[in-house]
Structures are given as C-alpha cells and as structure tokens.
Amino acid sequence: MGSLKVHKLPLIEFTCDNLKPGTASWSNACREVISALEEYGQIPLIPLYESMGIDDANTLEGIQSFTKVMWPNGNYIFSEKLLPYTKLAAELEQIVVRMVFDSYGVEKYFDSHIKAANYLCRVMKYREAKVNESKMGFVSHTDKSFMSTIHQNHVNGLEIKAKDGEWFGVELSSSSSIVVMAGDALMAWSNNRIKSPHHKVTMEGKEVRYSIAQFSFLEEIVQTPEELIDEEHPLQYKPFDHLKFLDFYSKEENRRLESAIRTYCGV
Numbered sequence: 069m070g071s072l073k074v075h076k077l078p079l080i081e082f083t084c085d086n087l088k089p090g091t092a093s094w095s096n097a098c099r100e101v102i103s104a105l106e107e108y109g110q111i112p113l114i115p116l117y118e119s120m121g122i123d124d125a126n127t128l129e130g131i132q133s134f135t136k137v138m139w140p141n142g143n144y145i146f147s148e149k150l151l152p153y154t155k156l157a158a159e160l161e162q163i164v165v166r167m168v169f170d171s172y173g174v175e176k177y178f179d180s181h182i183k184a185a186n187y188l189c190r191v192m193k194y195r196e197a198k199v200n201e202s203k204m205g206f207v208s209h210t211d212k213s214f215m216s217t218i219h220q221n222h223v224n225g226l227e228i229k230a231k232d233g234e235w236f237g238v239e240l241s242s243s244s245s246i247v248v249m250a251g252d253a254l255m256a257w258s259n260n261r262i263k264s265p266h267h268k269v270t271m272e273g274k275e276v277r278y279s280i281a282q283f284s285f286l287e288e289i290v291q292t293p294e295e296l297i298d299e300e301h302p303l304q305y306k307p308f309d310h311l312k313f314l315d316f317y318s319k320e321e322n323r324r325l326e327s328a329i330r331t332y333c334g335v
C-alpha cells in the first residue's frame with residue numbers, strides 16, 4: 069500500500085513589521101507563499117446556505133451603496149464594522165499578489181494589475197444540518213476570481229481538494245487566520261503554475277458557521293506575461309476579459325463545466 073500524504077494548509081505569518089519588498093523576511097515569505105500556492109493552488113440550491121454580496125467592498129462608498137439597498141436609512145454600524153475587515157483582506161491579497169509577481173520576476177506588471185482590481189465581498193451563514201438532511205453547505209467549485217480570501221467564525225467546514233485528488237478539511241487554529249486561495253484568473257495568468265483548487269463546505273457539527281469571502285476581479289484583459297511562456301510552459305490560455313468570463317460563467321449551461329476557464333479561453 070502506498071503511503072498517503074496527510075494534507076494540512078500551510079500557515080504563513082504575516083505579522084512581521086519588516087515585511088517590505090527587498091528584505092530577507094520578504095524573500096522568505098515569498099518562498100512560502102509561492103510553494104503553498106503551487107501545491108494547494110464551489111452555486112446551486114443548498115438549503116444550509118444564505119449569503120449577501122457587496123460590490124466595491126473595500127471602499128466606504130461600496131459598502132454604503134449596499135446598506136442603502138438593504139436598509140432605507142443606511143446602516144452605520146454595519147459599514148463601520150465591515151470596512152476595516154474588507155480593507156485588511158484587500159491589503160493582504162495585494163501583498164500576496166505582489167509576492168507572486170516578485171517570485172516570477174514580473175513585478176513590473178504589479179502596479180497596473182492593482183489599479184484594475186476590484187473586490188466583491190460575500191458574507192455567508194451556514195446553519196447546521198438536521199437529522200437525515202445533507203451536510204452539503206456549498207458544492208465543489210473553483211473560484212472565478214484572481215484571488216480569494218476567506219475568514220470564518222470558530223466553526224470549521226471548508227474542504228479543499230489537493231493536487232493528488234485527496235480532500236482535506238481546513239482547520240483554522242487562530243481566530244485571526246485568513247485563507248488565501250487562487251482563483252481561475254490567477255491559474256490562467258500564471259500559465260497553470262498555480263492551480264485554482266476545488267473546494268466545498270461540509271457542515272458536520274451542530275453549530276452555525278459564518279464566513280466572509282472576498283474575491284478580487286480585474287477590470288481589464290487578463291494576459292499571461294510573456295516571461296511565463298517558454299518551451300517548457302507553452303501558452304495555455306488566450307487573453308480574456310475577466311468580467312466577460314464572469315458573464316459566461318453566470319449562464320446556467322456553463323455552470324456545470326469541468327473547467328469554465330479552459331472552455332472559455334483555453335488554448
């Protein structure tokens with residue numbers, strides 16, 4: 069019998085004050101980020117799940133235009149509590165993206181990339197499964213984003229499919245941990261160096277799970293940098309408009325594709 073690899077999501081500390089490009093701690097963190105993304109690089113009817121989506125979530129204007137729709141007089145407390153988190157999640161995402169660009173030697177494209185980035189936040193509630201009810205919280209899928217960040221309360225439930233096909237549960241040990249996940253657009257941009265992993269949510273226990281996911285989307289044409297294309301890595305995806313890809317995926321007939329991004333712009 070072959071030995072089974074036990075998967076565990078790598079935990080990378082982002083608390084170092086000196087985490088600046090060019091420093092040794094930056095290079096070490098870059099190595100950890102790239103190796104984690106390369107290694108471990110789910111919307112159907114699911115009764116346990118409820119969610120709300122907020123566009124331009126890392127700006128006060130974005131959150132306020134959402135609260136005005138939900139509550140006629142706005143909701144100051146909601147905006148005041150959510151904004152610091154969405155800003156932090158966007159900042160964290162940008163640091164990780166910068167590390168990816170640095171590690172692949174394409175940092176010159178970073179500024180224009182960040183200018184084109186837009187953030188959608190989704191706040192989610194999963195109730196516990198009743199006896200004889202499916203435990204499925206969220207079906208298996210890959211994110212259509214460039215990158216996603218996920219934070220949760222103390223109730224675990226997120227599961228990720230590793231490259232070897234094994235599913236493993238994400239156990240967040242600290243209440244300040246955030247999962248950073250590659251989306252389909254990053255997979256295409258990186259010419260398949262980083263894979264967007266399938267993931268799902270299973271509700272095993274008796275407690276309610278709350279999570280908050282933030283997705284980055286690019287308001288531009290996503291294109292694999294020429295530096296990432298060579299004989300060993302021939303181009304895998306044609307340049308594509310990220311928002312048009314989302315339109316494509318929103319169509320019922322495209323939801324069940326094995327890989328929407330491959331069908332949409334695979335070479």
Ligand SMILES: O=C(O)CCC(=O)C(=O)O
Pocket residue numbers: 110190192206211218220226267268269279280281
């Ligand atoms: O709730 C979670 O942990 C994951 C949610 C998710 O995968 C998604 O919204 O795309």
Ligand SMILES: [Fe+2]
Pocket residue numbers: 110209210211267
């Ligand atoms: Fe997801």
